[in-house]
Amino acid sequence: MADTRNFVLRDEDGTEHGVFTGKQPRQAALKAANRCNGTKSEPVTIRLRERGTKKVQVFKGWKEIVKAPENRPAWMPEEISKPFVKKERIEIIDE
Template sequence: MVREDGKRNFALREEEGEEPSVFSGNTPRQAALKAARRLDPAPSEEDADTTELRLREKGTDKVHIYEGWAWNEEAPDDKPDWMPEEITEANVSKEGIDHIDE
């Protein structure tokens, strides 16, 4: 279901079917990137292990499936004062869409 600002809500589904977190975004990929940034980061992108992320679009039976990974990276030189020296970067790859029968 689309909100007035155009964003949609996506619930992160665990294997048991529980949905402990909700991420919003204009697209499923945007929400998946937010979810991937919460993964345990690897020291570099090459060392990162992928994790399956299943995001159900609220109000529908669609489950967007992504492979996500996160890593630590040094902050840019022109970073604002409040930003830490090391930041978490993330990436995702879409694996498909599933439909739940509940």
């Protein structure tokens, strides 16, 4: 079974900030997308580099406000934000 991996959020200029964890890059991208302000018509670019590697996973991400499921717990609000991501490409850092 795979352990969790750490992915660092990376800007276009190469500065890194924020760490998201997940077993797969998509899981970490979904967590990052839930914090962004992208919409389906204008998604944001999410660039995640796995710690210890030079690979950068590039996703387009956004979130939408959707109705919570019928079997939701009592503490959950009626509307929740649901993240969406679409993988664009993988880049290799040349440093």
